[in-house]
Amino acid sequence: MAEDILKRTDDESMVDAAFRKLLDCYMQSSHRQKVDIITQAFNFARQAHRGVRRLSGEPYIMHPLAVAYIACKEMGLGSTSICAALLHDVVEDTDYTIDDIESIFGSKIATIVNGLTKISGGIFGDKASAQAENFKKLLLTMSDDIRVILIKICDRLHNMRTLASQPANKQYKIAGETLYIYAPLANRLGLNKIKTELEDLSFRYEHPEEYENICRKLKSTQEQRDMLFDEFTSPIRAALDKMGMQYEIKARVKSPYSIWNKMRNKHVTFDEIYDILAVRIICSPREGEDEINECFQIYVAVSKLYKAHPDRLRDWLNHPKANGYQALHVTLMSLLGRWIEVQIRSKHMDEIAEQGFAAHWKYKAGENSPDDERDKELNDWLRTIKEILDDPQPDAMDFLDTIKLNLFASEIFVFTPKGEIVTMPAECTALDFAYNIHTFIGSHCIGAKVNHKLVPLSHKLQSGDQVEVLTSKAQHVQPEWINFVFTAKAKGKIQAQLRRDEKVIRSEGEEMLRQWFKEHDTEMTVSLVDKLCDLLEVHKHDQLYLGIGRKSFVLDDVLHKKLTGKKRKAVDIAGWRKYVPFIKAEKKKAVKTEDKFIVTDDFDKKKPVYLTEETIGKYIFPDCCHAIPGDDILGYIDNKNRIKIHRRDCPVAIRLKSSYGNRIVDAKWGMHNQMLFDAGIFAKGIDRIGLLKDVTQILSDELQLNIKSVNINCENELFEAHFAIRVHHRAEVQDIIKKLRGIQGIEEISME
Structure with a gap:
């Protein structure tokens, strides 16, 4: 008590x-x-x-x-x-x-x-x-x-x-x-x-484990970075003091996640990442001085001290990012031979960068209707959200993907023929730009002129491009367009138009089927339509009507006889497929459902499932990520209550975690190096005589590995190689990569 x-x-x-x-x-x-x-x-x-x-x-x-x-x-x-x-x-x-x-x-x-x-x-x-x-x-x-x-x-x-x-x-x-x-x-x-x-x-x-490993390496290299920072910024401080600037210089260290992401995407080790350290100069503008001019004065001063990289100047002072970020980024060569990025911004810009301009939007100091340019950008962003919500996708994961596509993309700046700036997401195409102007223009777009040169609809735009859209009233939305648009707005408008077109085709198909039954003196009943669906291997009536409307299925006397015959015969795949030559029969998987582990009502999702030599066959390993022992894994309970094993960083798993989190279970390895698993290694570098021999000597002779296949392509004295090997554990692959990295000529190497 x-x-x-x-x-x-x-x-x-x-x-x-x-x-x-x-x-x-x-x-x-x-x-x-x-x-x-x-x-x-x-x-x-x-x-x-x-x-x-x-x-x-x-x-x-x-x-x-x-x-x-x-x-x-x-x-x-x-x-x-x-x-x-x-x-x-x-x-x-x-x-x-x-x-x-x-x-x-x-x-x-x-x-x-x-x-x-x-x-x-x-x-x-x-x-x-x-x-x-x-x-x-x-x-x-x-x-x-x-x-x-x-x-x-x-x-x-x-x-x-x-x-x-x-x-x-x-x-x-x-x-x-x-x-x-x-x-x-x-x-x-x-x-x-x-x-x-x-x-x-x-x-x-x-x-x-990878997080702790990167944090440990960051800690061990801290002293070295501090020394580099002091040596690099000392001349800058002297120059800015001489100019009478009010400023603060900070060291910005790349985050563990950013480092890990770069290691994966660039196929490099921690020691090969050279932009872990960046320098941030934050100025307080002097009285009567414009903050943008002050930032450019600092840029001129540091450019006199160090040589600037010609292709790495980023001016977000005059053209802020859509999220309000404003700064000038320049990459300079230090006296120790290392490129160092310098970010120059005012104190106000720094506050916006850390807290976000949205935090100050319409509610700061009792303001109700500020007309600042950044507020316009935020309102544009909110308007985009409303457009997406007006036509939501029926599937949860599609909806989240649509949101991500448009709202979280990096931006580029393109120009209209009249010279107006339009902000678009990176990776967007000429067709995206057309839909951004107006839905009617996008739907009737036949091409575009980019920098006065004719390009197709699928042409990817670059920052600084000037784009003129070409249209024709005879043009209509095509199904393949969905494959080369990037923005949520364009995808949504194309899908909406295709759905409207499909509705018309389905109505035509249903009428054609009703007429066909009438010609054969047969009443069109639900049971007969169900039988026809079974016969043609479609699941729903709508799919049947759509196939008939598109002329994918031929309605003839032979089909009617099969449909209304007294004795129900097994479906003759070859018989009807000769009318649809472009459809191939799906190969049936040899896996029996009853052999797999089935999740029941009393299954405890809080406890992990353990994969051992005895139980591994009871779980499904999808082709998207090929998890092997040593990978960080999780389980996903599918619609048939089976458990699929994914790597945690698998793109499919990332979507599943965000959309179907209640079906995620923890999974752990309990293997004892008794089974072999397929793994792939990708290598790239400068070709030379004897290079393949050196690689196979390490793989076969030194490491005693079973090589399943080797695929090498050489062009212009460069090579790319894919090795398929069999290993017990992820750690073995890391050891192999470490040994192969030492071979002369190999510049990049990573696990596939």
Whole structure:
């Protein structure tokens, strides 16, 4: 009894201290001081969550307090956002309603809390992810009030910081969602610091060994970087002091996730990454000086000290990124022979880069309608969201992919024939640009002139291109267009038009089938149409009508005889397929479903499944990632309740974690080097006589490996090679790569 009282006293003290910390942070901000309503919201939330604890064991109210503190301290949000953060779980987890919140705290706070309240079910159906529906609700509310998404990101950041208390399958689900949705969203809103932390935390839980390895290497090379930073910045400080500049110089170290990503994408080791260190110069403009001019003066000064890379100047001062980021990036050659990126920006630009301009949008210092250019960009972005939500995809994963395609892409700047600048996502094509102008222009586009040269619809645009769209009234949307557009808007408009076209073709096909039955004096019944579907191996009536409308199926006397014969014969595949020569029969897999492990109602998703020599055959290994022992893996429960094993960094697994997180289970290896697994190695470099001999000597003679196949292509004295080998464990592949890396001529080598 005494222990319980003591624990309650400790809890109360901890909660009071956290609230005082929040109030102190708020009082130091530039917002109008509204302590009373924040205190009221805190007391309300504290009472509502009384007696409830998190998995970590601490009182639940500590979570809303932490979210509110992040909103205040790291985003610079005001009292409305802080109150909404304190109340964000009240409606979902207690008996209070949105009406209660509105009657006590007003409509603004109630609207934000409503947007943050999780929902289940929805347009994606029972088997789809509630996360996708939650995300859609979030975006809908965000269109009215950007603070919804900002507080949601604060909520996700605190969940990631306290993820250790969750079971492994929940860790993979939450980390996957974070990396797939929230980190890119934070980046798109200009929340660079939060984006980096979300990525690193996701990386830490998904690939703990690789995360620790990179952190260890960063720590061991810290002294070397400090020395390089001091030597590089010393002349810069002297030059800026001489100019009378007010400035601050910081070292920016690449994050563990960014390093790991570059190691994978560029097929290099940690030691081969040369841009781990960057230098950031933050200036405070002198009185009467323009901040952009001041930044360019610093650029001129540092360019006199060090040689600049001609192709690595990035001017985001005059043309800020769509997320509000403004800076001048230049890459300089240090005296030690290392390229170092220097980022030059003002103090105001630095605040925007760290907190994001969205945090200051329409709500800072009581402003209701600022006409700043950045606000226009944010409004354009919100308008894009509304367009996507007007035509949502029926499948959860398609919906999330559509959001990612358009909102999280890198940007390029292209020009209209009149010289107007249009911001487009990188990888976009001429057809994307046409749809960006207007749906009618996109639907009737026949080509484009890029820099006055005729190009096809599929031509990828580059930053600085001037684009003129060519149209024709005779042109119509083609199905293949979907393969070479990139933006969500273009994909959505093309799919919508194709669906409308298909509807017309289906109606024509149904009428053709009805006429065919009539010609053979047969009544068109549902059972006969079902039999016809079985005969032609289609699953739905709509697919049958579409095939008939497209003339894919031939309605003749032979087909009618098969359909209405007294004795039902087995389907003669060859018989009907001769009318459809372009369709090939699918090869049946030899795997028996009953041999696989089937998930039942009593299956505990919190416990990992172990893959051993005895059990590995009970699980399915899809072709997308070829997981082998040593890989970080997870399991996915498919629609037939079987478990599919994916690598955690597999693109398919990333989508599954974000869209179907409730089907994710933890999976671990329990192998004992008794089985061999297929692995691939890719090598690239400078060709020479005897190179293949050196490679095979190491693989076969020294390492005693079984080489399944070798594919080498040599051109212009360069070679690319693919080796298929059999190994017991991922560590063996790393050892092989390490040995092959030492062969003369091999410049790049990685595991496929």
